[in-house]
Amino acid sequence: MENIQETEHIEAFTSKDLETDQEVRWCPGCGDYSILKQVQTVVPKLGLKRENIVFISGIGCSSRFPYYMETYGMHSIHGRATAIASGLKISRPELSVWIVTGDGDALSIGGNHFIHLLRRNPDVNILLFNNQIYGLTKGQYSPTSVEGQVTKSSPLGVLDHPFNPLALSLGAEASFVARTMDRDPKHLQATLHRAAAFKGASMLEIYQNCNVFNDGAFFIYTDKETKAASAIFVEEGKPLVFGENQNKGIRFNNGKPEIVDLTEGKFGISDLWVHDEQDPYKANLLSRFYDHPSEPGHFPRPFGVIYAKERRTYENIVHDQLDFAKEKMGLGDLDALIKGKQTWEIAD
Amino acid sequence: MTTKERINIDDVVIRFAGDSGDGIQLIGTEFTNATALSQNDLGTFPDFPAEIRAPAGTLAGVSGYQIHFGSNEIHTPGDLCDVLVVMNAAALKKNLSNLKKPGIIIANEDGFDAKNLRLAGIADEENPIKNNSLDGYKVYIIPITKITRESLKASGLGTKEMDRSKNMFILGLICWMYQRPLAPSIEETKRRFAKNPAVLEANLKVLNAGFNYGETAEIIEEKFKVAPAKMKPGVYRGITGNAATALGLVAASVKSGLPLFYGSYPITPASDILHELAKQKNFGVITFQAEDEIAAISSAIGASYGGSLGVTASSGPGIDLKSEAMGLAVMLELPLVIINVQRAGPSTGMPTKTEQADLLLSFYGRHGEAPMPILAANSPTDCFDTIYEAARLAVEFMTPVTFLSDGYIANGAEPWRFPQTADLKGFKINLATSKDISDNKYYPYMRDERLVRTWALPGTPGLENRIGGIEKEDITGNISYDPKNHEKMVHIRAQKIANIADFIPLQALDSGPEKGKVLILGWGSTYGTIKTACQELKKEGIEVSHAHLKYMNPMPKNLGEILSSFDKVLIPEMNMGQLLMLIRAKFMIPAIGYSKVRGLPFSTHDIVDKVKEIL
Numbered sequence: 001m002e003n004i005q006e007t008e009h010i011e012a013f014t015s016k017d018l019e020t021d022q023e024v025r026w027c028p029g030c031g032d033y034s035i036l037k038q039v040q041t042v043v044p045k046l047g048l049k050r051e052n053i054v055f056i057s058g059i060g061c062s063s064r065f066p067y068y069m070e071t072y073g074m075h076s077i078h079g080r081a082t083a084i085a086s087g088l089k090i091s092r093p094e095l096s097v098w099i100v101t102g103d104g105d106a107l108s109i110g111g112n113h114f115i116h117l118l119r120r121n122p123d124v125n126i127l128l129f130n131n132q133i134y135g136l137t138k139g140q141y142s143p144t145s146v147e148g149q150v151t152k153s154s155p156l157g158v159l160d161h162p163f164n165p166l167a168l169s170l171g172a173e174a175s176f177v178a179r180t181m182d183r184d185p186k187h188l189q190a191t192l193h194r195a196a197a198f199k200g201a202s203m204l205e206i207y208q209n210c211n212v213f214n215d216g217a218f219f220i221y222t223d224k225e226t227k228a229a230s231a232i233f234v235e236e237g238k239p240l241v242f243g244e245n246q247n248k249g250i251r252f253n254n255g256k257p258e259i260v261d262l263t264e265g266k267f268g269i270s271d272l273w274v275h276d277e278q279d280p281y282k283a284n285l286l287s288r289f290y291d292h293p294s295e296p297g298h299f300p301r302p303f304g305v306i307y308a309k310e311r312r313t314y315e316n317i318v319h320d321q322l323d324f325a326k327e328k329m330g331l332g333d334l335d336a337l338i339k340g341k342q343t344w345e346i347a348d
Numbered sequence: 349m350t351t352k353e354r355i356n357i358d359d360v361v362i363r364f365a366g367d368s369g370d371g372i373q374l375i376g377t378e379f380t381n382a383t384a385l386s387q388n389d390l391g392t393f394p395d396f397p398a399e400i401r402a403p404a405g406t407l408a409g410v411s412g413y414q415i416h417f418g419s420n421e422i423h424t425p426g427d428l429c430d431v432l433v434v435m436n437a438a439a440l441k442k443n444l445s446n447l448k449k450p451g452i453i454i455a456n457e458d459g460f461d462a463k464n465l466r467l468a469g470i471a472d473e474e475n476p477i478k479n480n481s482l483d484g485y486k487v488y489i490i491p492i493t494k495i496t497r498e499s500l501k502a503s504g505l506g507t508k509e510m511d512r513s514k515n516m517f518i519l520g521l522i523c524w525m526y527q528r529p530l531a532p533s534i535e536e537t538k539r540r541f542a543k544n545p546a547v548l549e550a551n552l553k554v555l556n557a558g559f560n561y562g563e564t565a566e567i568i569e570e571k572f573k574v575a576p577a578k579m580k581p582g583v584y585r586g587i588t589g590n591a592a593t594a595l596g597l598v599a600a601s602v603k604s605g606l607p608l609f610y611g612s613y614p615i616t617p618a619s620d621i622l623h624e625l626a627k628q629k630n631f632g633v634i635t636f637q638a639e640d641e642i643a644a645i646s647s648a649i650g651a652s653y654g655g656s657l658g659v660t661a662s663s664g665p666g667i668d669l670k671s672e673a674m675g676l677a678v679m680l681e682l683p684l685v686i687i688n689v690q691r692a693g694p695s696t697g698m699p700t701k702t703e704q705a706d707l708l709l710s711f712y713g714r715h716g717e718a719p720m721p722i723l724a725a726n727s728p729t730d731c732f733d734t735i736y737e738a739a740r741l742a743v744e745f746m747t748p749v750t751f752l753s754d755g756y757i758a759n760g761a762e763p764w765r766f767p768q769t770a771d772l773k774g775f776k777i778n779l780a781t782s783k784d785i786s787d788n789k790y791y792p793y794m795r796d797e798r799l800v801r802t803w804a805l806p807g808t809p810g811l812e813n814r815i816g817g818i819e820k821e822d823i824t825g826n827i828s829y830d831p832k833n834h835e836k837m838v839h840i841r842a843q844k845i846a847n848i849a850d851f852i853p854l855q856a857l858d859s860g861p862e863k864g865k866v867l868i869l870g871w872g873s874t875y876g877t878i879k880t881a882c883q884e885l886k887k888e889g890i891e892v893s894h895a896h897l898k899y900m901n902p903m904p905k906n907l908g909e910i911l912s913s914f915d916k917v918l919i920p921e922m923n924m925g926q927l928l929m930l931i932r933a934k935f936m937i938p939a940i941g942y943s944k945v946r947g948l949p950f951s952t953h954d955i956v957d958k959v960k961e962i963l
């Protein structure tokens with residue numbers, strides 16, 4: 001018994017063990033620091049061997065991430081981390097593969113790989129740092145920048161309608177979709193945990209403050225005065241309530257979501273929409289809560305796990321098919337393959 | 349005529365042509381199999397129409413398949429054909445210029461009706477099988493469609509279905525003319541229509557009808573005998589370049605023990621490699637049909653990072669798209685094989701037509717100084733050896749390697765005296781182990797005396813490290829913007845590739861004296877044509893030498909010495925002079941270029957004439 005325990009023993013490592021000798025080079029005050037800290041906090045708790053963890057990133061501020069994680073890591077090229085990670089995970093299913101990407105990396109230059117990864121559903125974790133700006137190239141608008149946003153490349157305001165990353169992911173058949181933010185470490189930690197534990201492609205959007213080029217883009221969801229009315233934290237099996245002292249809720253009125261006041265006595269908790277992570281229809285509706293907070297009557301922005309329903313992971317079906325072929329055709333015999341079906345002999 | 353003796357001939361070139369819906373490629377391939385089993389040496393050239401579904405009966409829809417076989421060594425599919433088989437007017441119009449005079453024409457009379465003439469743009473009164481425009485050829489006009497329908501009268505099939513088997517009549521007839529066995533075609537037909545007995549029976553019936561037509565109708569006046577070729581003793585099979593490429597990859601995977609990961613996006617003319625590999629899952633081969641060319645190579649890089657033999661393949665436009673990721677692989681110093689089955693460019697160019705115009709792209713088509721080894725296959729069967737060698741160099745030297753083939757050899761077939769697995773070279777793999785840890789650290793860019801780094805596979809305890817596309821510090825691999833370090837790393841990466849010259853064979857002459865007036869220096873798919881041209885020249889008393897490059901980068905160490913032993917160096921290429929430019933620059937010699945950019949291979953007489961011109 002003791003022996004078995006000995007061999008199965010997973011060498012415990014701590015958050016400290018995940019720090020590298022590299023100086024962290026993000027701007028002071030950048031939201032990336034908080035995310036790094038929470039990832040370093042969560043990863044040791046996952047029961048993984050450190051050598052089995054791989055962080056792969058593309059290009060952008062967030063993509064420096066692997067250099068700060070004492071695991072295996074690759075800082076690749078713009079937009080391609082998802083494709084590289086797919087190849088790695090498919091060929092090495094036992095590895096824990098993490099993708100660190102940003103709004104430009106994942107949704108603009110790497111948009112194609114992003115959606116195709118989600119539909120295939122390998123068991124990887126995508127951490128999408130969304131700061132609604134290009135930071136590394138010093139302040140151009142990104143595919144999630146809001147209309148009218150003034151940036152270096154849009155001095156008169158952004159004209160492009162932004163992507164809605166959660167709706168995009170659900171549209172791409174994602175099996176796990178969640179949103180959290182850098183400035184809420186507790187929620188960040190809990191949601192990271194959920195994303196890591198999920199078997200399948202987890203798409204975790206993390207609102208991340210770029211204090212240099214787009215400071216305060218998401219403060220409305222964290223500041224005391226505005227948070228309650230602007231953000232809604234969804235939890236499995238719980239009714240959708242938000243607002244000052246949880247005074248508001250969301251119910252279905254003839255199939256449409258509607259904000260109701262819980263203090264008037266007309267509606268109570270039992271009238272409300274109950275969050276069901278496995279319900280794709282509800283998830284789609286929730287993902288549509290994406291109005292700009294300045295719009296009158298807007299829905300609060302949802303945070304938490306919006307959708308989580310496991311289906312077969314890509315690497316599993318790939319290897320099942322290999323096993324099936326080996327079983328059906330027998331292990332490959334190279335000489336027989338090279339010889340082919342028809343041969344002839346030329347004698348001496 | 350059945351009593352008449354067969355005429356002995358050394359070799360013959362037959363061209364089958366018809367509408368792309370006529371099953372020309374199929375009977376070409378079947379006839380090739382039968383010919384291979386008759387122990388002739390052979391070369392083939394499938395000439396696909398540009399459009400997949402061009403309107404039936406039009407010139408654009410004509411599909412061709414040329415085979416050259418004989419009792420001598422055959423290195424090309426032949427220039428002009430001796431026999432032209434045409435299913436309709438368009439096929440004749442398009443191919444008549446490829447026929448020797450006097451040659452044999454076998455035409456399907458039913459393909460020359462008013463409708464077919466109109467589609468081919470021929471006026472009724474100019475119907476070539478009715479006027480005397482084909483005088484000087486031996487012409488056999490056979491109502492193939494009619495005979496097919498007649499023989500299937502009792503089959504219960506509709507006219508459309510009956511007509512679909514008319515290609516089998518041709519196959520049967522030509523097999524009779526050249527004394528080929530029907531058995532392999534019967535086997536293959538049985539396999540193909542195993543689920544459709546009615547169609548199977550119809551095809552076999554028409555196949556026999558074609559054979560018997562020759563035997564009994566006494567219309568075809570000649571039948572031939574081509575003796576088995578005096579080839580090296582051994583066991584042979586037939587194979588196309590793309591199939592040989594796929595087998596070479598499986599062989600490399602088995603011999604190295606590295607699982608094969610093939611990331612690819614469909615593209616002409618490389619897709620057949622994907623199709624072949626997708627059948628080899630019982631070898632543990634993973635084929636990943638990616639969302640685009642970039643994902644195809646990126647996924648292969650990811651797999652290589654994890655310890656697989658990562659391979660990606662494409663052609664022209666797809667290779668352009670992969671270039672950024674190729675640069676990443678250069679920087680990461682991971683094994684990767686990039687297959688480029690070249691086709692005529694630029695842009696979409698002519699997807700079904702061949703060209704060799706990506707040599708400089710392979711050398712220089714990436715930003716920054718990004719060298720990688722480049723190998724070029726010279727024939728369909730050589731694709732096996734060359735891709736295997738490309739994979740071996742990639743793994744042993746921790747580098748991406750480009751393998752060049754082209755549409756001509758990718759689709760062409762020839763007999764293959766295939767190797768035994770035991771005879772294939774082994775792989776030395778530079779896996780990093782705990783031995784590579786010094787002062788508690790693993791240094792990913794520590795190198796051996798060849799300048800090759802080690803391969804640290806995720807999952808190995810203690811070797812956790814970070815690599816990436818940003819310039820890295822020598823040894824540690826940490827990000828570095830230090831000017832001197834960058835210069836050092838650029839030189840190291842270049843030297844590492846240059847050093848490979850110490851590990852590859854010296855350049856040998858394929859034929860001809862070691863010194864002399866003219867050396868023909870070729871590369872890639874021009875091999876067979878140049879070889880044949882040299883043989884023809886020799887028959888005429890003109891002796892030239894021929895060297896054919898396989899290792900394009902780095903080039904063999906003795907190449908300069910060979911080049912300097914000749915008064916003139918002629919470099920024929922299916923491009924505007926790309927190897928020519930490299931040779932002139934590297935060796936400062938006034939090499940003479942000869943280019944052909946028509947989407948077609950050189951013909952033997954092209955080369956023969958050019959040599960005579962420069963002598």
Ligand code: SF4
Binds near residue numbers: 029131209210
């Ligand atoms: S530019 Fe913005 S996102 Fe980038 S490191 Fe600085 S604060 Fe962070």
